[in-house]
Amino acid sequence: MLRASSFAAGFALALAKPMDNPNGKPIVEISGLNFWYWPKQALFDINLAIQPNRTTAFIGPSGCGKSTLLRCLNRMNDLNDEQRIEGAIVMHGMNIRAPEVDVIELRKRVGMVFQKSNPFPKSIFENIAYGLRVQGRNKKSVLEERVESSLRRAALWEEVKDRLNESALSLSGGQQQRLCIARTIAVEPDVVLMDEPCSALDPTATAKIEELIQDLKRYYTIIIVTHNMQQATRCSDFTAFFYLGRVVEFDTTTKIFTNPANKQTEDYITGRFG
Amino acid sequence: MPLRRKKTDWQSFGFTAATGLMTASIVAMVFIILGNLAWNGAAQMSLHFVFGGTKEGMFDAAKAGVFPMIFGTVALVVLMTIGVLPVGVITAIYLSEYARSTSAVTRVIRGAINNLAGVPSIVFGLFGLGFFVQFLGGGIDKVFCGGQLTYGKPALVWAAATMAVLTLPVVIVATEEALRAVPKGLREGSMALGATKLETILKIVLPQALPGVITGAILAVGRGAGEVAPIMFTGAAYYLAHLPGHLSDQFMNLGYHVFVLSTQSPDIERTKPILFGTVLVLLVLTFLLNAAGVIVRSRIRARARQTHG
Numbered sequence: 001m002l003r004a005s006s007f008a009a010g011f012a013l014a015l016a017k018p019m020d021n022p023n024g025k026p027i028v029e030i031s032g033l034n035f036w037y038w039p040k041q042a043l044f045d046i047n048l049a050i051q052p053n054r055t056t057a058f059i060g061p062s063g064c065g066k067s068t069l070l071r072c073l074n075r076m077n078d079l080n081d082e083q084r085i086e087g088a089i090v091m092h093g094m095n096i097r098a099p100e101v102d103v104i105e106l107r108k109r110v111g112m113v114f115q116k117s118n119p120f121p122k123s124i125f126e127n128i129a130y131g132l133r134v135q136g137r138n139k140k141s142v143l144e145e146r147v148e149s150s151l152r153r154a155a156l157w158e159e160v161k162d163r164l165n166e167s168a169l170s171l172s173g174g175q176q177q178r179l180c181i182a183r184t185i186a187v188e189p190d191v192v193l194m195d196e197p198c199s200a201l202d203p204t205a206t207a208k209i210e211e212l213i214q215d216l217k218r219y220y221t222i223i224i225v226t227h228n229m230q231q232a233t234r235c236s237d238f239t240a241f242f243y244l245g246r247v248v249e250f251d252t253t254t255k256i257f258t259n260p261a262n263k264q265t266e267d268y269i270t271g272r273f274g
Numbered sequence: 275m276p277l278r279r280k281k282t283d284w285q286s287f288g289f290t291a292a293t294g295l296m297t298a299s300i301v302a303m304v305f306i307i308l309g310n311l312a313w314n315g316a317a318q319m320s321l322h323f324v325f326g327g328t329k330e331g332m333f334d335a336a337k338a339g340v341f342p343m344i345f346g347t348v349a350l351v352v353l354m355t356i357g358v359l360p361v362g363v364i365t366a367i368y369l370s371e372y373a374r375s376t377s378a379v380t381r382v383i384r385g386a387i388n389n390l391a392g393v394p395s396i397v398f399g400l401f402g403l404g405f406f407v408q409f410l411g412g413g414i415d416k417v418f419c420g421g422q423l424t425y426g427k428p429a430l431v432w433a434a435a436t437m438a439v440l441t442l443p444v445v446i447v448a449t450e451e452a453l454r455a456v457p458k459g460l461r462e463g464s465m466a467l468g469a470t471k472l473e474t475i476l477k478i479v480l481p482q483a484l485p486g487v488i489t490g491a492i493l494a495v496g497r498g499a500g501e502v503a504p505i506m507f508t509g510a511a512y513y514l515a516h517l518p519g520h521l522s523d524q525f526m527n528l529g530y531h532v533f534v535l536s537t538q539s540p541d542i543e544r545t546k547p548i549l550f551g552t553v554l555v556l557l558v559l560t561f562l563l564n565a566a567g568v569i570v571r572s573r574i575r576a577r578a579r580q581t582h583g
Contacts, residue, residue: 074466081374108468118459120478121578130477131467180463187467 027052027190027221028073033087035068037080042068044245046087050191050238055213055222057232057253060242061268066225069242070193073223074110075103091190108135111184115196117176119168119183124160127168127179131187146186153219154182155212174205181212185220192216194224198231210235229269233257241265308557315554318547324555328513328526333539335547340555345517346430346510346525347499347556351563353434353521354441354498355491361438362445362494363487369446370453371475391443395503402436402508403428424522431521433509440504441494448493452486453479481578485571492567499560502529512538528556 026049035043043065050056058066071077072089075096088095096106108131120127128147137143147164151157156178160171168179177197184192194213198206213222213235226232232239233253240250241262249256249265260266267273318335326339365387373380411425411432419425425432456479464474502510511524512534518525532552539545 076462076466079462079465104468104470107466112462112466114459114462114466116459118457118463120460120463121482130464130469134464134467134469134473134477183463183467 025052026050027091028223029088029090030069031088031090033069033072033089034085035065035072035077036084037068038082038084042245043072046247048240048247048250050221050223052190052221053217053219054237055217055224055235056238056240057236058223058225058240058242059227059229059232059268060248061273062227064242065245066240066242067195070112070195070223070225073191073193074107074112076112078103108187109189110191110193111187111189112193113177113180113184113195113197115199117173117180117200119171119176119179121167121169123165124168124171124179125164128183128186131183135187150182150186153185153216154178155208155215156182172205174201174208177201177205177209178212181209181216185216189220191221191223194222196225196227199227206231229257241268243268311550311554311557314547314550318551319554323551329515332513333535333541333545333548335544335551338548340528340531340548340552342514342517342526343528343531343552344555344559346527347529347559348563349430349518349525350434350437350505350509350527351495351498353431354437355495357435357438358441358445358494359487359491362442362490363449365442366446366449366453367475367480370450371471371479387443387446390439391447395440395501396506398436398440398504399507401439402432402504406432406435407508427522428507428509428511428524429522430509430518430525433505433525436504436508437498437501440501441497444493444497445487445490448490449483449487452483452489455486456482485575485578488567488571488574492564492571495563495567496560499563500529500556502527502533505530506533528552528559532556 028048028050030046030048030050033043033046034041046069048056058070060066068077072085073096077083077085085097087097089097091106091109094101120130122130125143125147128150129143132138132143132146148157148161151160156175159175160179163170168176171179177200181192181194181197198209201209210231213224216222217237224232224236236253238251239253239256241248241256241260241264243264249260249262251261255261256265257269260269323339324344325341326337327342328338328340331337369380369383373383407426407428411427411429415421415424415426460478460482461474464478465471469477505527509524510527510530514524514526532549535545535549535552536542
């Protein structure tokens with residue numbers, strides 16, 4: 001009980017984070033992380049510090065481990081039986097891998113948007129309200145207020161405000177993905193993980209999501225996995241380049257794309273492989 | 275270079291013809307069976323036959339009725355469904371959501387279910403007599419009824435229980451398939467929002483799988499309405515003066531009645547019209563029960579498409 005509450009207190013402290021402090025205390029610190037899809041090792045000695053209210057992009061060729069790392073951050077890999085993990089992921093002074101950490105609480109704080117948009121087969125309203133309802137917050141006025149504010153933040157409100165009771169499956173692909181973003185931010189997470197959120201979308205819908213990411217970092221810390229290097233340059237502040245399960249280079253996006261320190265990074269961003 | 279002239283593809287022509295012929299023969303068989311039944315059964319149909327009883331003469335085509343059997347069959351099927359759905363659905367949830375698909379225990383459970391589906395139905399009848407009627411029913415009588423014979427004999431409830439065991443594999447397999455068809459992304463989306471596994475199953479997975487569960491129920495009902503062997507020792511009666519009014523009463527049943535008519539009649543020629551009539555009623559009843567299931571399922575599907583909640 002005591003542990004759980006100190007964890008919550010840590011989160012509460014973090015809510016008072018400075019809005020413009022890119023070089024301040026990182027919100028997530030990954031150190032010495034190794035990960036196996038047993039018996040195959042997928043991540044080797046990852047060390048990364050994620051800055052609050054900034055967008056960090058994970059880039060790299062397929063199978064380099066960037067999605068795996070992302071899924072460690074909200075312990076989505078727990079759902080997988082054959083995994084093994086070593087090292088620390090510290091958020092607000094607590095290792096989220098510690099056995100006493102409440103995974104449910106963690107996932108409320110670290111939201112996730114998936115590669116394939118996955119709206120529930122429910123109404124638009126109920127999709128957004130779902131995360132609040134599972135927290136036991138069922139008061140209609142609260143739900144209505146939160147549904148509207150989340151949809152506004154996700155730049156979807158104007159398009160759906162007259163059809164909140166329609167099925168979410170009636171939305172277009174791009175709208176569905178923005179709905180999933182709205183659903184994620186409705187529970188007010190600190191960190192939003194995005195796993196190739198635009199890979200199934202057309203350029204127009206992609207542009208909208210990228211614009212949204214720019215807006216959202218005022219409120220949240222965003223970590224985005226992407227195959228699209230232009231996307232990384234357009235919407236991220238920091239970029240980590242992954243190759244074969246290691247972080248080859250991690251720096252500001254400008255530095256990575258204009259003056260990479262590592263030859264492999266340069267080869268990848270200039271399209272020589274990957 | 276001129277293009278070569280097209281040759282007739284005899285091989286594919288032959289194959290198309292053969293498969294088409296086979297299909298046509300099956301359709302023909304169905305029509306012959308149904309046509310024969312409808313033709314001969316229709317002659318027996320009357321309000322008296324459908325809503326009348328057997329008091330005035332069980333084997334006399336002019337006087338016999340089948341209402342007690344219709345009542346008994348419907349009661350049996352309803353009770354069976356009430357019994358089989360919760361057990362089957364919960365088992366399917368365990369197998370598909372909780373059990374590790376690779377573990378030895380899961381393999382044994384799955385094997386047991388498949389074997390259950392392959393057991394001849396008369397064996398279920400004997401099992402029902404031994405387990406439900408004598409062991410459970412006898413035990414209930416001893417403990418709750420002061421030794422008076424109430425549940426320790428063939429009864430509607432035991433026949434329904436036996437039938438529920440018989441149809442369990444159908445429900446489990448259909449439900450499990452429906453659960454598996456729910457996309458992984460939906461489960462992950464729910465978990466990523468902080469829902470527990472149980473909440474995810476109850477709020478996302480199960481509602482999605484509901485049409486599949488109903489499919490299982492429809493299949494079970496179809497099977498349950500027609501089976502005779504499992505209820506012969508566990509509850510069906512040759513003749514009863516009254517409709518069953520209690521779970522511990524025996525009941526008459528359309529399928530069992532067909533068996534009775536064809537084996538016990540003193541004059542088979544005179545009973546023939548009743549036989550056809552009874553079979554036709556059974557067929558129509560099964561069809562109606564299935565249709566009810568299909569309507570329920572399509573409503574659920576329609577609601578899932580344009581949800582309001």
